[in-house]
Amino acid sequence: MKMLIKLAWRNILRNKRRTFLSGLAVGISMASMMFVDGLFTGMLDSMIRTATDTFLGQGQIHAEGFTDTLEVEKTINGSDKVIKDLAGENIVTLYSPRTASFSMLSSAGGVQSVMLYGIDPATEKDLSMVDESVRIGEYLGQDNKGMILIGSKTAETLEVEVGDRIVVTVAQAHTGELSQEMFRVGGIFHMGIREADSGLAFIHLDRAQTLLGLKGEFHEIALSFVTLEMAGDRSLPFWGKYSVNGNDAIGWKEMVPQLESVIEMSYISTAITLFLVFGIVGLTIMNSLFMSLYERMFEFGVLRAIGTRPLRMAGIILLEALSLSIISMVIGLVIGLGFLKYFSVHGIDYTGIEFAGVTITELIFPVFTMEQYTLYPLLTIIFSLVAALYPALYAARLTPAKAMRRSL
Amino acid sequence: MSNTLIKVEKVSKVYGMDGVEVHALRSLDLDIKKGEFTAIAGPSGSGKTTLLNIMSGLDAPSEGRVMLSGKLISEMKGGELSDFRRDHIGFIFQSYNLIPVLSARENIEYIMLLQGVGENERRTRVSEILNDVGLEGMEDRRPAQLSGGQQQRVAIARAMVSKPDIILADEPTANLDSSTGASLLDIMRELNEKRGMTFLFSTHDSMIMERAKRLVLLKDGSVDSDEERA
Structure with missing residues (x-):
């Protein structure tokens, strides 16, 4: 050999x-x-x-069927307990509660329909890149709850700048009645994603709950995990644990199936x-x-x-x-x-x-x-x-x- | 009969060339005895090479049979035939045909490796045989670093080292000058006489014919004459 x-x-x-x-x-x-x-x-x-990092998060918890219909009434069941339990999860590094609803933004210059998110500025700051994508003006703070963040494309459509006024119209939960409130543009963000820059807007979570007629409830909890693999691993007991009581916990693979x-x-x-x-x-x-x-x-x-x-x-x-x-x-x-x-x-x-x-x-x-x-x-x-x-x-x-x- | 090393019986070989049948050998009979120093000569196309191919199992006859050392090699195939050639036949080719990437020692050792000879014995045998053919000190040279005569000496050593029953040599002096050729023939003749090694040549070379103890002349695929010589 x-x-x-x-x-x-x-x-x-x-x-x-x-x-x-x-x-x-x-x-x-x-x-x-x-x-x-x-x-x-x-x-x-x-x-x-x-x-996942821009805004969605690596995982989310909703009420069952919320992502299909986005009905304002479908808030997370037992949201306080869910939040409390999440605080004790080793594999979850961050979580941030949100409301999400269709809304109409109108200004003197135009009208634009967007998905309006109510966010907790403090937790959202670490979990998503909303704060980092603000190009003009400022990110939401605890003291300026009357501010709204809009995308760069929306700003063009509405012909508004930071400081201008925008009227937000939403349908309230349970009654379906329209609710309107005026906000000032606090910041204009640019995520580089067409759908986000023209179709998303953010206000303070408290104001969103009030506007939508929700009593401390929310529609979504965005999650971040220790590793991205955990967020895609359906075999982890985490998913079953939070997919109970009419809620549904999903990872990024379900959130972005494409x-x-x-x-x-x-x-x-x-x-x-x-x-x-x-x-x-x-x-x-x-x-x-x-x-x-x-x-x-x-x-x-x-x-x-x-x-x-x-x-x-x-x-x-x-x-x-x-x-x-x-x-x-x-x-x-x-x-x-x-x-x-x-x-x-x-x-x-x-x-x-x-x-x-x-x-x-x-x-x-x-x-x-x-x-x-x-x-x-x-x-x-x-x-x-x-x-x-x-x-x-x-x-x-x-x-x-x-x-x-x-x-x- | 017991002294017969190769027995060729009624061997014919027909080649098909461009749809034309060429009869290279025609019902040829020939016996080669142990210890002979035989030359097969004849004009080109007389069947010398074909006969050597068939006698050594490199080619199969169309008809007839060949026995070597009592074994019917014309019926052997594949690995069995390879092993038989390895253990019973030594080959010397016209153009030396050493493996160019192996040294003289490795060329000689190769066949012993095929035979499973141990390292110590291989070294001993290589040294002895290189001494016999006058190539001491050149064992680590590759063929390209040796002259034609030296390469043919390595080829002789390679043919002999496996201790075969017979050495078949096809025009072994064809590419050598006359004095080198004569010197090599003297070495082979000496090995024949001292060790009783059987040699069978296919040749045109008058030097080989002159030194052969037996001269077989072929003509048109048949034995034309078979002459024992002193």
Whole structure:
């Protein structure tokens, strides 16, 4: 075996240029898969983060059916107990109660329908990015409960600026009667998400409850968890514990189901790309081995003539494929690591592009995972060996007389 | 009969070339005895190479049978035939045909590795055989670092090291100058005489024919003459 390994390595290094070029081609293929994987992972992370951190939260608790109809009456049952229980949850880092209702904003310059959220400025500040997205004016404070935050697009439609007055009209709970109140624009936010900048508005939770005729009740509790994985893990007892008494606790996968579809789609895309790329890897290896085999046909004839068994002949080819794939793997790891390292520092700018209902608002940074450094090198070796089976079988079936046409 | 090493019986070989049948051998009979130093000669196309291919199991006859060391090799296939060649036949080729990426020592050792010979014995045998062919101190050189004559000496060493029953040599001097060729033939003749090693040559070379103890002339796939010589 030692001699066969020696033979394989020396044969591979016999034509260094060809070996390097083949290794480079295979290595680039492997590196491209590593990069695509890292990019997809980074992009999905970014999309999930954008979707959850901007405002939604990583999880939410509502009354059953509230998200389907957004009926003002459907407030969280036993909200005080829910809040008390959440305070004792180890996996929940933040929670923030909200009201949510359709409303009409009107000013001297125009009218705009929005989803009006009543928020607790203190808890919301840590949980979502509403405060950070305020570009003009100020975020809501405890002392200015008559202020409203509107999006940049809404401000354009209503032709208002900070300090201007807006009339908010909502339908009250239980009675359905319209309720109106005047607010001053305290701040204009820009989240970079069209739907948010034109369709959301925020007022103080107390004022929202009063406006909607709610007596200390709320519609939604936004949640943040220790890890994002926990927020997507339905097997945790947390979800069952809070999905009782007519309430429903959901994670980001239920809140933004299109993201789950994007993730599944990315897996399928990666699998197809992987199949195509590694198909090319296999053909490259096969081509290189056949070229080498044809060049050394007489030599193979001699090896057969002096008593090398067919299986051992196949073994020589497979060892050469293994050697070539190891060289390719090293080249691929160096290139892949270099690319990932560079772009994980500098990022790739996809900002403003909307995908599956989520607008990318930040640079995409490819993510390093252990899988990239284990799975793809392993696949390179496996595909190389599978591709080498054909030339190996060919070598095994060589008859010495045919291989050595010129002599014995 | 017990002295017969190779027995070729009514062997014919027909090749199909571009739809035309070529009769390379025609019902040929030939016996090679142990310890012989035989040359098979004849014009191009007379069937020399085909006969050596069939006698060594590198090719199969269309008809007839070949026995080597009492075994019917014309019926053997695959691994069994490979093992038989490894243990019973040594080959010397026209163009040396050493494995270029292996050193002289490794080229000689390779066949012993196939035979499962232990490391110590391999080293001993390699040293002895390199001494026999006059290549002491050159064991670590690769074929490209050796002259044609030196490469053919390594090939002789490789053919002999497995202790085969017979060495088949196809035009072993064809690529060598006459003095190198003569020197190699002297080595082989000496091995034949001292160790009783059986040699069978396929050749056009008058030097080999002159040194052969037996000369078989082929013509059109049949034995034209078979002459024992002093």
